[in-house]
Amino acid sequence: MRTTRRTDRIEPKQRSDVKGGGPFSPRKLSQDPWRMIWRRGFIRLVFVSAIIWILLMLIALLFHVWTCQSTTASPSAVCRRHTKMFLMLESIIVPKPLHRCPIPVLDDPYDIVIPKGRTPDNILKDLQYSMWKQREDSFKVNETMKVHCGFMKDGGGDMDAVDVKYVKRCRFVVASGIFDGYDTPHQPTNISRRSEKLFCFLMVVDEKSLSLIEQNVTVREDNAGGKWVGIWRLVTLHNLPYDEPRRNGKVPKILTHRLFPQAQYSIWIDGKMELLVDPLLMLERYLWRGNYTFAIATHKHHRSIYEEGDAIKRRKRYARPLIDLHMKIYRYEGMELWRPDKGTVSDVPEGAVIIREHTAVNNLFMCLWFNEVDLFTPRDQLSFGYVAFRLRAHFRFFMFPNCEYNSLFNLHRHTREHSSVVEWVKSLDELTGSNATLKESRGGLGLWTPYPANLTSVEVPFVRRGSLAGRR
Secondary structure, three states: OOOHHHHHHHOOOHHHHHHHHOOHHHHHHHHHHHHHHHHHHHHHHHHOOOHHHHHHHHHHHHHHHHHHHHHHOOOOOOOOOOOHHHHHHHHHOOOOEEEEEEEOOOOOOHHOOOOOOOOOOOOEEEEEOOOOEEEHHHHHHOOOEEEOOOOOOOOOOEEEEHHHHHHHOOOOEEEEEEEEOOOOOOOOOOOOOOHHHHHEEEEEEEEEHHHHHHOOOOEEEHHHHHHHOEEEEEEEEEEEOOHHHHHHHHHEEEEEEHHOOOEEEEEEOOOEEEEEOHHHHHHHHHOOOOOOEEEEEEEEOOHHHHHHHHHHHHOOOOOOHHHHHHHHHHOOOOOOOOHHHHOOOOOOOOEEEEEEEEEEHHHHHHHHHHHHHHHHHOOOHHHHHHHHHHHHHOOEEEEEEEEHHOOOOEEEEOEEEEEEEHHHOHHHHHHOOOOOOOOOOOOOHHHHOOOOOOOOOOOOOOOOOOOOOOOO
């Protein structure tokens, strides 16, 4: 029928060619459909083959991404996680966690009923502090304990008399710290009048930071001689224990109960953060609602301290040989890779926010945590999981979602970076011998004191790299 209609549409001049067997003759036109079918079929075959090939390649790549995410060994190629193709495919099969999410806090701080009294200590009833004691004994929990925790008078972390007098009135504390002048105070927002009256907002600084703050920010002095920047009361520490600013910053962060002994509750936030949530709402959400006394956020990417140690080395956040030695000691002492059946959400926290009641067990944990920071590296997220592992069921804490952690604050850049010469050590030989020049005069002596065991044969567990070197 198509041939007949096509013949009818042929011009008269061409009709003679049809009768004479020209190119438009019925015979030749009758062969064209088969030729067209063959040509179209070949093109379809090429298209279908290309689609099947692309699908097979996509399945192979997705399988490769899945094997890279799996904890079990697989015959796939080496995971090159930094490529754009890998990141694109990974986003298809591995949904990314939310960076921020709503925090289920109450609507009004005035609706919160503050618990009366302190949480009873059923395990550890009396904790006292002394000079240095053997490290291993401090992990043996008894009803009455005496452990090394911080510094004696004139031995580091001394406060002015006016500040000592002021902090004695503080039962609820929001604490932060700035050392070596690498930050400026950021004023909290969304603070209720009730929390302004209830909480002491204490910004712990060293003398260098205080000088820079006074040069760049308006500092108000009250009648008693106390210094203020907005809502923050500046508390200056003298005779700092370490040469290393990063390690000095752990004094107010971890030893909050030692600097402010009258405090019953404390919330620590790093100096680069601007708090966005009312602190009373935070205590209700993370402590009182679930009957907890200690809360800290989970790390966004890592669950094992060995993962975090590997990431610190790749990001060049601390000296690689010191991190290796730190991890070897923990491995020798029984610290394993994190597993879902381990009983904890993670071994690695986001330590920039710590919410706690100053119970005896929590204070013991903080003392032991600080001792590890003093003995080893100031990367405190490595030693948190180890101390929790050693205390086991005696220390109960709440690790809340990382997306809630990111919703608690706005993050500001450091005004300058602080570093120590020890951070750039490439070999342990640079720290030993008479020609060693990178050894600090104070603090962190554990890494330079011979460990009482042979670590030569100790191997740090292999970890799959779950995050980019430059990201957390």
